[in-house]
Amino acid sequence: MDLESIPGVGEKTARALSDLDDPEQALRAGDVATIATAPGISQGRAARIARGAIRDEHDDPGGFLATSRAREIYREVLGLLKDRTVTNYAAARLETIYPSPCRSRIEEVREFACDALERDPDPDVLEALDGVEPLRESGDVRVRERCLATMDAERYSEAREAIPELSVEVVEDAQGLAELARGYSTVIALDESFTGVTIDGDVQVRPDALETPAEVVPERPLAFFARNRNRLRAAIAVHRVADLETDCDLDALEDGLSRLEDDGTVAGDEELDRLTTAVDDLDVAAGAAESVANDHLREAIREEDVTIEGADLLSLVERGAGVDSLLSRELADEYAAAVEAAREHLIDALDLDTGEAEIARRAFSDEPTFPVERDEDAVSRLREELTAAKERRAGRLKRDLAADLADQRADARDLVHAALELDVELAIARFADEFECELPTFVWDAAETAGTATGFTIEGGCSPLLPEPLEEIDPVDYEVSGVALLSGVNSGGKTSLLDLVASVVVLAHMGLPVPAEDAELRRFDDLHYHAKTQGTLDAGAFESTVREFADLAQGGEGSLVLVDELESITEPGASAKIIAGILEALAENDATAVFVSHLADEIREMANYEVTVDGIEAVGLVEGELEVNRSPVKDHLARSTPELIVEKLATEAGTDAGEATRTNGGEPAADAQAEPLFYDRLLEKFD
Numbered sequence: 001m002d003l004e005s006i007p008g009v010g011e012k013t014a015r016a017l018s019d020l021d022d023p024e025q026a027l028r029a030g031d032v033a034t035i036a037t038a039p040g041i042s043q044g045r046a047a048r049i050a051r052g053a054i055r056d057e058h059d060d061p062g063g064f065l066a067t068s069r070a071r072e073i074y075r076e077v078l079g080l081l082k083d084r085t086v087t088n089y090a091a092a093r094l095e096t097i098y099p100s101p102c103r104s105r106i107e108e109v110r111e112f113a114c115d116a117l118e119r120d121p122d123p124d125v126l127e128a129l130d131g132v133e134p135l136r137e138s139g140d141v142r143v144r145e146r147c148l149a150t151m152d153a154e155r156y157s158e159a160r161e162a163i164p165e166l167s168v169e170v171v172e173d174a175q176g177l178a179e180l181a182r183g184y185s186t187v188i189a190l191d192e193s194f195t196g197v198t199i200d201g202d203v204q205v206r207p208d209a210l211e212t213p214a215e216v217v218p219e220r221p222l223a224f225f226a227r228n229r230n231r232l233r234a235a236i237a238v239h240r241v242a243d244l245e246t247d248c249d250l251d252a253l254e255d256g257l258s259r260l261e262d263d264g265t266v267a268g269d270e271e272l273d274r275l276t277t278a279v280d281d282l283d284v285a286a287g288a289a290e291s292v293a294n295d296h297l298r299e300a301i302r303e304e305d306v307t308i309e310g311a312d313l314l315s316l317v318e319r320g321a322g323v324d325s326l327l328s329r330e331l332a333d334e335y336a337a338a339v340e341a342a343r344e345h346l347i348d349a350l351d352l353d354t355g356e357a358e359i360a361r362r363a364f365s366d367e368p369t370f371p372v373e374r375d376e377d378a379v380s381r382l383r384e385e386l387t388a389a390k391e392r393r394a395g396r397l398k399r400d401l402a403a404d405l406a407d408q409r410a411d412a413r414d415l416v417h418a419a420l421e422l423d424v425e426l427a428i429a430r431f432a433d434e435f436e437c438e439l440p441t442f443v444w445d446a447a448e449t450a451g452t453a454t455g456f457t458i459e460g461g462c463s464p465l466l467p468e469p470l471e472e473i474d475p476v477d478y479e480v481s482g483v484a485l486l487s488g489v490n491s492g493g494k495t496s497l498l499d500l501v502a503s504v505v506v507l508a509h510m511g512l513p514v515p516a517e518d519a520e521l522r523r524f525d526d527l528h529y530h531a532k533t534q535g536t537l538d539a540g541a542f543e544s545t546v547r548e549f550a551d552l553a554q555g556g557e558g559s560l561v562l563v564d565e566l567e568s569i570t571e572p573g574a575s576a577k578i579i580a581g582i583l584e585a586l587a588e589n590d591a592t593a594v595f596v597s598h599l600a601d602e603i604r605e606m607a608n609y610e611v612t613v614d615g616i617e618a619v620g621l622v623e624g625e626l627e628v629n630r631s632p633v634k635d636h637l638a639r640s641t642p643e644l645i646v647e648k649l650a651t652e653a654g655t656d657a658g659e660a661t662r663t664n665g666g667e668p669a670a671d672a673q674a675e676p677l678f679y680d681r682l683l684e685k686f687d
């Protein structure tokens, strides 16, 4: 795939995308999370790029949403879908679902939506989704105590590329290796020729090291899993609660994660914990052991009656002997007991094993001194021994855990991806459930309808854009083939009906279910929705609007045109003429159109063909409020609100006049007669 051929992807973005492992796969799958890991690409931009790639794949010319109101409708329904996501990923991913005129794209999303509708938006699943986020790369891991060594310049570059976590050193010979071994705990030689060379220290000859990076730097997979531990745990929880299928062994992954500390070290190993504590506590424990010995000795001396003959005392003093010789002569047993107590204390406090205890015992000499002091050399030796054992143990545990986890890396990625995709599906399922949506039927081919033009048929549709709760919305039926004028009472729901038609058509072309009990429509190329113009346009704006309609009139086949009260753009007489002209052109081009207008009658007279006029009727006035049948009556010019009111006045005045006649002894009262006559005159004007 030529990345630059994707609409909206320039040279710089293409370069950023080529940093991904498999940019084509990510683009094809609309995997916004992966695309957003490319340098400098935000999630919003990733969604736009993914949309471009999808358009490219389906040869989608774009431009389905041909007017700003059409784009607004898309943003609003998309907003309703996004409101039902838990993760940012799902919200960004929904941005890749856009209305397309291409059958292949619509069918692709419909397949996804069909599965989505099977999902159960269980609140426990939604709660579990809360912690799921796209996985992060492990970031920069540097391991300082290990290095790679080679004599070959080419291998050197390869090694730097393959294992950036370790220093790579060039050596001339075995002597060079020996020098490195003095500076690093472990040296890994990459050249076969070093096999059999004996060098002090931990020098391993591993010509295959670059192919098995997880063994050479177990820190790499461990850092990845440590960094993503909470995200993975959340994804595991989602799989369990939602009972999702997966190839991943959830228990094994969970067990691996539980053995990992946040910093990528291994947790929960008693022996490693023992060694770590022993190294940390060594100084304090040695000090405490000294005190034990000295306390013991002090106590013993205090309680002991030391009897010494004068001649002996004299000889000791003459020899300048100190108290040590006195101790060894007179208190040898007590001294031995005190030193033993110190050794036991040190061994117990650090929980040392037999080999370590052997070294620890040497920290207190058998030579009597007072006060008793540790032998610093022996303590250092013990520290070295414990530290080396600790590092050996930690290294082995890391390698074992890394080997367990490294194999699960791909599964773990799939696991998180599936959980995030579930959020997208659940948002669609919740939207469909809350707005009582169904997948619409598409008429892909005009031949299927035996030559009759098909626009759309909506049964039991409820506009998702109305602010009222669903139970307060009257479901609407409406069907249009070709071009229709929609008349109706004020506030009868004409604009809301256009919004409903637009929402249904936009959602259907996104491949999603629509808010209706049943809907059938043709595949449209584009949607031109013109909202009601606020006030009369000045000459310039009027001119540009007419020009827009000139374009529309020329290319209307495959278009759905929805126009709300265009008459307000100029004075009524001129408006009717212009609208009639537009309708004629659209009808000739086989476009589908609905024009809402209060001038339906006038337009019909101006048009040179039989314009269909549908009407949203008021069925009456109840306590001063219009009672409306929200579903338009086909081929019926609805009476206007003023007409209804005059009709109501005429009926009431007629009833009143009859009443007055009866109470006037059968003679009609003059003023009671005049009023009904006036209303009748007005009513005649409406005929």
Ligand SMILES: Nc1ncnc2c1ncn2[C@@H]1O[C@H](COP(=O)(O)OP(=O)(O)OP(=O)(O)O)[C@@H](O)[C@H]1O
Pocket: 466, 468, 472, 473, 474, 475, 476, 488, 489, 490, 491, 492, 493, 494, 495, 496, 497, 630
């Ligand atoms: N299907 C419906 N069910 C319930 N209420 C509706 C429905 N359609 C519209 N309404 C209510 O009627 C109000 C008026 O609707 P709308 O603005 O669509 O009427 P209109 O016929 O376009 O009015 P106007 O002729 O004044 O432009 C809406 O705000 C909404 O509250």
